[in-house]
Amino acid sequence: MNITDIAVEEYVEVDTSTRLGKVRSIFEEKNPKGIVVTEDGEYAGVIGERDLIKSRIEDDTKASVVMKNAPRVKRTEHIREVARILVEGNVKIAPVYEGEKLYGIVTEDGILEAVLDNLDAITVEQIYTKDVVTITEEGHVGQAINRLRENGISRLPVLNENGRLTGVITTHDIVEFVIRGENRLGRHDRSGDTDRMLDIPVFDLMSNPVLTATPEETVKAAVERMFENDIAGLVVSDDGEAVDGVVTKTDVLRALTFTEEESMDVQITNIALLDTISREHIVESIESVSDKYQDMAVHHAHVRFHEHKEKLRGTPLLQCQIRLRTSEGQVAGSGEGYGSEHAFHVALDKLERNVLEMKGFKADEEYRGQLLRKLGDL
CATH class of the missing domain: 3.10.580.10 (CBS-domain)
Incomplete structure (x- = not known):
């Protein structure tokens, strides 16, 4: 299933120079799922409600300060890929393009409404x-x-x-x-x-x-x-x-991205924070941990980065959290470091220690099969 019929042409647009006081008023008056930010008529990013409270920013601050750069998606993009883009970008909307023209937006709610009937295959x-x-x-x-x-x-x-x-x-x-x-x-x-x-x-x-x-x-x-x-x-x-x-x-949305591919399904939130480390390295590193424990099948991995204000010689302090959903239950590890590579490997070491200590978790062998059978036709 692609997003051809899910993308909508109606969206709220502001310029990068728009003051946050005006943006906040738009959220109150129109209750949009998000706002598209443009500069000189060209797409620049998006703003969600959560972005407005990230810091105590004054009303006269420009919209460009808090906007996020959600990747463009094609109107014919597969729904799974769009779900991944929203989760990894930590955004609720993404701009939809038809060729080189901004057609509209796709929202988190639009995707969930489209697949709602398929979600009775899995439990909370x-x-x-x-x-x-x-x-x-x-x-x-x-x-x-x-x-x-x-x-x-x-x-x-x-x-x-x-x-x-x-x-x-x-x-x-x-x-x-x-x-x-x-x-x-x-x-x-x-x-x-x-x-x-x-x-x-x-x-x-x-x-x-x-x-x-x-x-x-x-x-x-x-x-x-x-x-x-x-x-x-x-x-x-x-x-x-x-x-x-x-x-x-x-x-x-994260569950919608699970696939039957041979490679492990890994999702990264706030992927824009990756600097000296690649997505491929993250996937390979997590696979190397799971390969050591053949009795534990990893169904899905979620890696989340979060940036703190502190910096060391210009490099921000990051927190990294890794959560695995496995045949033996859920296991996680977290850590902090300056830059994404340092933070990731601290979290990975913690994760491996927690895997070794994992006992008494309820197995969920049927989880992947249930989900994929119902979502396979999307």
């Missing part, structure tokens, strides 16, 4: 993220922003003093809060003081009750719930109080 348990970053009710908005930014995520489950789930706060909640300013302060009249706004307790902004998914339900049911409530993810919980993980639309 098979794709959700188990390593969850949370925040307490007493945590402040500024702390929430830092955790979202530092971990490259879009939502934080909120826990009470007993560690039970009471709410969730998302990038959308914070963007809306910043835009509306004093109107969202409620009983906290802080007169628009930005620093004081960041001191507002998360409890005042979080959504409640929390929409959840159980590990056993189908991904189709979970995605339908996301669409019905206009949200991008669900907290995974067996009982509605204990947090098992989070499942997002990005997790579902």
